[in-house]
Amino acid sequence: MLTILFDGVAYGMLLFVLACGLSVTLGLMNLINLAHGAFAMAGGYVTVVLVNRMGVPFLAALPLAFLVMAALGALLERTLYVHVYAKSHLDQVLFTIGLVFMSVAAVDYVMGSSQQFVKIPQMLQGQVDLFGTGVGKYRLLIIVVCGLLTVALQLALTKTRFGSRLRAAVDDQRVARGLGINVNAVFAVTFAFGSGLAGLGGALGAEILGLDPIFPLKYMIYFLIVVTVGGTSSITGPFLASILLGIGDVAGKYYAPKLGAFAIYTIMIVVLIWRPQGLFARPTTR
């Protein structure tokens, strides 16, 4: 029972790191970025190249994956995404799905169709005894890293000046601009950061979720579920939503294997019927 809880929390936290960038860009820039999964996948592949081919130690590769994806995100934001901010949601969907198709095929071409594995260091393999139950070391790492990230994000959002500018821009962009906040710069930095987080999530998740060229298509649904259930106006919303979904998915599969993926979708529908704006959203003007 405890193992299920533990696994669910680990899975949930991984989902959170992967999805929170999406949540923030949606809430902040009103941009539906279905290509978010592609950033995660790219982060995973970057890690594979760094660790397997260039011999960089795994723990060092993680921040590198973050930085590479953040840089790529910033680049794409300034060159491509900036053109679609003003377009309708439908056009954004078309645009980002197009990007996903391109990235899937490109990765297939460059890296091949088979699943890739990251060589994780010996000390992260196997289990460790905690509170009387065996606990996977790698999953423990995920919980620790993601937990720290969440705390850091929450602190950054509430205690720093950048954080308050971000929150202002999310609440009401026009007024924020009127106050002299450089909203475009906030956009760029946030997008880059969100992409970096996705990359980090992809790097961490490669071991658990499997890394292959169709990763973005497989997992997009899960990210969208997290964002919808959690709402887009805070960090805690998606965080709690991810944990809920993670535990729900794992427990559902354990206790009723035939129903498998059922659980996660049903939870989502139930939550959305009860709270259409997501679990923790403040009523927004949109």
Add this chain to the structure above:
Amino acid sequence: MSGNAIRTVLAALAIGAFSAGGAFAQDTVKIGFILPMTGQQQSTGKQISAAVRLFMQQNGDMVAGKKIEVIIKDDGAVPDNSKRLAQELIVNDKVSFLAGFGVTPAALAVAPLATEAKIPQVVTAAGTSIITERSPYIVRTSFTLAQSCVIIADWAAKNGIKKVVSMVSDFAPGVDAEVSFKEQFTKAGGQVVESIRFPLANPDFAPFLQRASDAKPDAIFVFVPSGQGAAFVKQFIERGLDKTGIKIIGPGDVSDDDQVNGMGDQVIGTVTAHFYSAAHPSPMNKAWVEAFKKANNGLRPNFMAVGGYDGMYLIYEALKKTGGKTDGDSLIAAMKGMKWESPRGPISIDPETRDIIQNIYIRKIEKVGGELYNVEFATFEAVKDPVKAAKK
């Protein structure tokens, strides 16, 4: 709104683009391969198309005075697509052979077409037993899961494994595997304490593995489609299940050559039963694996590739035997009973069932020359499909 204009343009384009049909020479024989080149099973499509290319590179494109043309179509492993593509290949491209079929539903969907059009359907990938019964024009060069499962069940019972939890993907081949293993294993004196079926498109094996290990079996019998084996094994190891003495057994899909080298050293010692290993110690296989790796950037061929390669061999030989005649009935008659040496070992086509008869090997994962391979240590010769054999 510019809709009007777009409409006209597109309609015009539609007519224009398709008028250029073009007639083809009478002495070209076309083979239509329907493979999953995109989507979850894309590694299967990639392996088979690489094998087909290699075959033509090595054997040329002329047989019995006819030129061979291979057309590859992507069905994404969606049976609706497979059916439509097959129809187009038959009607528009006038193929003389349909081949490939990465998943059972694709093969089953196309079967009625093969019967109606009297065209041989060479199944080079899918593994469920009933496929060959769906049409008298279906011939298989891949495998049936039961072939491997029955053998591993016997081996397990004889080697001290008494309690087993079966874990399979919830689709036809998975069910075939579970059922054939259970029957044989119970007959041999063992006990399958629980049968878990998990969804085909499954990201996380963790909860299912947890449930299996809670039953404290001697071994877990597992079947997952080509491409998912690594994820399963990794999670098995991650939960420390390898340290509890629980063994992994099953058909070789879980230690697929395509992936086994990336699994890490903890998988060494895993025993599986299968019809092909890249480490098969015949000179023909060694040469074949070398050639394949060279042509494909170091990619190691797996059991899907050998199925495709042998499918091409069968087609070429059948044409040679009929002297170039391309009507379905003569070709099928020519294919029945054909025997030859494949990179996997000696194989033949059963004249009664049109299914493949081949050796099944028991192998263990070992490190050879710095890489992980499935090393064979026992051979069972000329294994027929047990499911159909039992029906007689």
Add this chain to the structure above:
Amino acid sequence: MEIAFWLIAAATIYFLPGRHLILTEIAILALFALSLDLILGYAGIISLGHAAFFGFGGYAAGLLAKHALVTEPVLALVLSGLAAAALGFVTSFLVLRGSDLTRLMVTLGVALVLREIANRYSELTGGADGLQGITMAPLLGIFRFDLFGHTAYIYSLIVLFVLFVIARRVVHSPFGLSLRSIKGNPLRAAAIGIPVDRRLITIYTVAAFYAGVAGALLTQTTAFASLDVFSFDRSADLLLVLIIGGTGYLYGGLVGAVAFKLMQDWLAHLTPQYWQFWLGLVLVAIVLIGRERMGRWVSPLRILGERLSERIARLFGAASGTEGR
């Protein structure tokens, strides 16, 4: 202009006999897109799970045929459509509230849950292997479904045309106009006395009927139904088709279906493994270049097209005068 379109469509029956298979797929996709346009273009409900009704109708038709409950295909088609409509009615309450994103996810959730249910009850549905063993009785007792897909195509095209005409009637009626006002501003619409919820439920049910008919057509013309009819890919592709063609003028779905399917087929022909890359590039380009600019490029052709239609209309008599745009 419209006449030209349908004449060309009818002409393809005679001039492109080798292409009937893919044309049938296009016709079915067009009908499916039309059904989405009814709720998205006219009522403003964004749905990523429209495949739920497509699949439900598809399996209904499949089961009716397989167990020989209703052997006449046209009757079975209507019944399957009604079954899907019932499902639409029941789930319509879920889309009444919430933002765009909520509706997106709830509808997606419904489709995925249905897929899981179909997978769970594999004894009934065939599970991941699909519904096997469907044999279609001849249409109206006379026209056999042949290997070349001729019957299937003419059948699909006629169904598409009939349902299209009905849809046209609906959207130009007062009911249809009230939908557009709801899309524009639901609060204001409610304020002038339009029963917003009831209208939305009605159009959602009608759209579900159309989608169910499209799904049933697919099952009947291919004699096969698999879990894929409920998949996320199908709903996503549908949304792409409609966005490419344009929403809110009924022809968008048809145009988009033709464009998308042709493009996909052509690209897959060129490169079976990497066609997705080029398709993605085209999609990105469409958005970046923008529809207005593309419209301007083809305006000389448009003018030509319109002049041609007027000539044809005059040839056929007076009534068509009111049809031209």
